[in-house]
Structure formats: C-alpha cells, structure tokens
Amino acid sequence: MTSAWHGTVGSRIPAAVVIDGEPWSWAWDVTTVLGYANGRDVLAALPERMRNTVAMPDGNRGNPNWAIVSESGV
Incomplete structure (x- = not known):
C-alpha cells in the first residue's frame, strides 16, 4: 500500500514513494x-522484490505505469 509521496521532479511527478514503510525511487532516475544506457536490462536483472510498477494516471494518453526500484535495489 502506498503511504506517502515525497518531493517532486518537475511540477507534477513525485521523486519518490514510500510503500509499506520502504522508500522507492523512479527506475528512470x-x-x-548511475549511468546505465539500457534501464530495461538493469530492471530485468533485479529480483522482483526490488522492482515494482505504480500507476500514475495524469489525464494524458499513454501508459500510466512507472517502474520503481526499492532502496535496497539501488
């Protein structure tokens, strides 16, 4: 369960989220x-417990799902 959002990137996107007391960051960030050229490969290499997806519908068309990485996954 998402319990809190912290900070912002730009004007509308939170910089991090706390889920069940654990901080998670946007995988793209x-x-x-960290300088990785292909973020998808990096995410695929992480165990499932260290990566997740959250929906961030903002009223625009397209995929509202954002990949996130746990603090231990960083």
Missing part, C-alpha cells in the same frame, strides 16, 4: 544517475 536511478538508471540515469
């Missing part, structure tokens, strides 16, 4: 900061 993590892979970009």
